[in-house]
Every structure is written in C-alpha cells, then in structure tokens.
Amino acid sequence: MSAFDEFDQERQAIDSLLLQGYTVTGIFEDLDGAKVRFIRREPAGEPIELLLLTADARKHVTTLIFGGSKPAAPIETHT
Amino acid sequence: MADLSIDFAGIKSPNPFWLASAPPTNTGYQVQRAFEAGWGGAVWKTLGEPVINTSSRFAAVHFGGQRVAGFNNIELITDRPLEVNLKEIYETKKRFPNNTIIASLMVEPKQEKWHEIVKRVEAVGVDGLELNFGCPHGMAERGMGAASGQQPDLVQAQTTWVKEVATTPVIVKLTPNITDITVVARHAVKGGADAISLINTINSLAGVDIHSWNTIPNVGGQGAHGGYCGPAVKPIALSMVAECARDRAVDVPISGIGGISTWQDVVEFMLMGSTGIQVCTAVMHHGFRIVEEMIDGLNNYLDEKGLASVMELIGKSVPKYSNWGDLDLNYKVVARINEDNCINCNKCHIACEDASHQCIDMLTNAEGKAILQVREEDCVGCNLCSIVCPADGAIDMVALDSGAAPMTWNQRNQVISGLNGSYSEVEVG
Ligand SMILES: Cc1cc2nc3c(=O)[nH]c(=O)nc-3n(C[C@H](O)[C@H](O)[C@H](O)COP(=O)(O)O)c2cc1C
DSSP: OOOOHHHHHHHHHHHHHHHHTTTEEEEEEEEEEEEEEEEEEEEEEEEEEEESSSHHHHHHHHHHHHHTTOOOOOOOOOO | OBBBOETTTEEEESSSEEEEEGGGSSHHOOOEEEEEEHHEEEEEEESSOOOOSSSSSSEEEEETTTTEEEEEOOOOSOOOOOHHHHHHHHHHHOOOTSSSEEEEEOOOOOOHHHHHHHHHHTTTOSEEEEEOOOOOOTTTTTTHHHHHHHHHHHHHHHHHHHHHHSSSSSSEOOOOSSSSSHHHHHHHHTTSEEEEEEEOOOOEEEETTTTTEEEOOBBBOOOEEEEESSGHHHHHHHHHHHHHHHHHTTOSSSEEEESSOSSSHHHHHHTTTTTEESSSSHHHOOOOHHHHHHHHHHHHHHHHOSSGGGGGTTTTGGOOOGGGSSSTTTEEEEEEEEETTTOOOHHHHHHHHHHOOOOOEEOOOOSSEEEEEOOOGGGGOOOOOHHHHHHHEEEEEOOOOOOOOOBHHHHHHHOOOOOOOHHHHHOOO
C-alpha cells in the first residue's frame, strides 16, 4: 500500500468518528504511534481508541483540533 | 548607484568588504595593494609575540572538479616584530586615510600583556582592534587563540582588560570550535565588546596520503591538526552568524567571516545579520581583484532591489530564521518533473527509491517515450530529487495549499497537553 493510502485509511477512520459526533478527548503518544481517544455524549457511546501509525494522520488529528475545524474534504490525488 | 559605505560599531568603512586577518594582510605592501584594488578595510595579520612558522603549512580539499572547496592551514600569527608591523600600519593608514585598518591581536591571557599591546597598536592610528580568540592550532597549545576562546569566562576577562585601555572599538573574533557559539558571544558582550566577528577556522585534518601514509600537510612526515576555511565552511559560518544575530543578548554588530567568495555570499551574510564581512581563502585563491566583481555585483543588486544603502540589508532574513519547533507542519511542497527539461538520467528516481519515499515512477507515455513522474500524494517534499537533478528546470518543488491551518510542532504539543489535561480533569471529576 502506498504511504498516502495508509494515511488515507487512518484519516477516514478519524473523520468518520468525528462526523458521527465523537470528539477527541486525549492523545497519548509513545513508541508505537498515537493513541487517540474519542467519546460521544449524545447518543452516549463507548469510548473508542484509534492507534494512529502514520505521521500524516497524527498531524491531521491535531490540526483539526488546533484549527477547531470539521474534517476537511478528501484531498484530490493524481492516481 | 547605492551607498556601499558602512558604519560598523562606529568604524566607518567605504564598503563592507574587508580582508580577514591572514596571509593577504601580512604586510603594508599587500594591504595597500588591496586598498588600491577596492577593499574597504583590512584586519591586519594577527600581532603578538612573533612566532616561527613551519615550512609546508597549507593544504586544500579539491572536490568534484572544484579546486579549493576547502582550505586548511597550520600557520600561526605574524612572524614579524611588532614595531615592523606598526610602522607599516602607520604608513598604510597615512596613504589610505579613508580605508579601515583593524589590528588583530593575540597575547597571553594576562592583563598587563593586553594593556601593553593595545596601547602600542592604538598609538599608530588603527580604526579598531580585533581580539583573536580563534586560532585553533599552535597558539592554542600555548594557552592563546582558541584555547582561551573556548573558555567563556576567559573571553570576558580578556575583553574587559582590553576595554580598560582601548580608545577604539573592540571586535572579539570567535572560534567555531565550540558547542554553542552564542555562549562565548554573550561573554564577549558582557566583557564590553563593541562587536564580534566570526568564524575563525574549524579544527581539521585535510587528508592522509594513502601511499605514504603521511598526513596532508605534513612537516617532514609529521602532521598536526589545522584550521579549515574556504567555501566548504560557509554554511557553518552562516548558521553561527545567524545564531548570534537572533540572540538578543548578543546585541552588537557582527562581522561575518567564513567561505565568502562572491557578492552573493556577502548579501547572504548581511541578510543574516552581518554589518560587514571579511574574506581570506577566496583572496588566497584568486587574488585581491575579486573585489571588483563583488563591488559591481553588490551595486547592481542593491539598485535592482531599489535600496539606497547596503546597510538596509542588515538582518533582513534574521526574523525568518527560528527554531524547528516553530515551523509549520502543514506547509507542503511536492516535486514536479518538467518533461521538456528532463534528460531522463533517472537520478531522481534512484535517489527517491534508495534514499527517500519511493514516489518517482519510471513510466512510458502514450507516445512510447520513457518519462519520470512523481506520485504527488506520496511525495513528502524532501527536495532530494531536485538536489540531485543535473538538468536546470527539470524538477520544480511546488507549494500546495493543503487547506489546513498552519500548525507548528510547538503548537501541536500545546494542543495535546491541553487536551490531555482537560481530559484528565473530566476523568477526575
Ligand atoms: C593561512 C591562514 C592564516 C590565518 N591566520 C589568521 C590569523 O593570523 N589571525 C586570525 O584571526 N585568523 C587567521 N586566519 C583565519 C581567517 O582570518 C578567517 O577567519 C578564516 O580563514 C575563514 O575565512 P575564509 O573562509 O574566507 O578563509 C587564517 C586563515 C588562513 C587560511
């Protein structure tokens, strides 16, 4: 799989949780990557944890929080 | 035509081009010829107790067809008595009153030694003093040069002693053979330095002869470490100048030295915070007359930029130089190959495949022609392909708008710690 595809899978997982109303409540980084914790209050759901491996996904999730924005539209690619 | 004159810590010079303290400033004959050629100033070959030099003292590193990419020396300070030098300085200043003469000095780290030499040198009418705390070889073994320049407190103390008697501006010349040059620069400033100059030469051994097993250079089969300078050291010098320029505690003018050969190099050093510059190796390689092209080039550049004075360049790039943690992680460039200029040497493909992110494909286009194409979504924008590409205009690095707000590593860390902090509060509550 290309590096972009790896990132894209992780991004889609993040974006889909956010679109379902989850919010990020914690990011814990270690040697294995970033563990990102999501919770949803309404309707209440079990906390979900994603382990992000790619640098671009780790960047993406923090960019969304930093910019206070919604998930962006997918990036156009040339493939 | 723009005004090339500078005011360096109160020292007026007709232009920013000075010769560094080195063989080209050994005698009055040389310095006068340099002034005739157009050099604005000269830092005289370091004065002190005359030394004895070895025969066979220079070496060079030639690289990829370029002669003298780097230059190495094991020469010490002047080997001529002080009075002889002072007489020539006096005569040179009399003949060229508008040009700048700086006396470079090095004595043992003792107050009375510094007082004595400063008084004798200033008596002949120099425009300033440069304290040589940088020479990495020979003198260092005697407790001078880099040996004292590597001890910040000794730099401060010696600068203070000089300032006790000096009536002209005092420039402290720094050694690059140290972990953090700003530490020494700050101590020079604390000691009262009016300016700093950097860099002196970098510890080096030019090479080993694989046939005789002798070092290069060697003195009858025996070698010793020397000082490296010339084009190869420019990036090191420029970064050290930049570090000093952006350090608020180093609030004195900087004379930039190290690998300067062209007017473009001069502009770079001035943009990075140098008020003036000094040159040694390029003159040893090409002679005094390189200054003619430097003057013309700088003049044209300033005219093109619409600048009235060269002083307007000083430090303009310093705010653009910060810490890695303050760089925007969301800034994105990708490589684009221009088929019209590509010569299909495949160097970019090999570099990307073997040393980067494997995103340059070797394809065949509709007309059956071999082409190279970047998969932009996989390109991290490292620049390697454009660096190794031998064909001008074949690879452009193009900035893409990712649509994401700028975010630095430091900001990202703040986001994460803020998030985790509030999360644990929630958990606790
Ligand atoms: C052969 C030689 C002798 C030098 N002698 C001195 C010296 O006496 N005093 C001094 O401060 N620097 C001395 N230097 C260092 C230069 O002044 C300068 O700092 C260094 O060469 C870097 O500049 P460049 O890359 O333009 O050569 C010497 C350099 C060379 C190559």
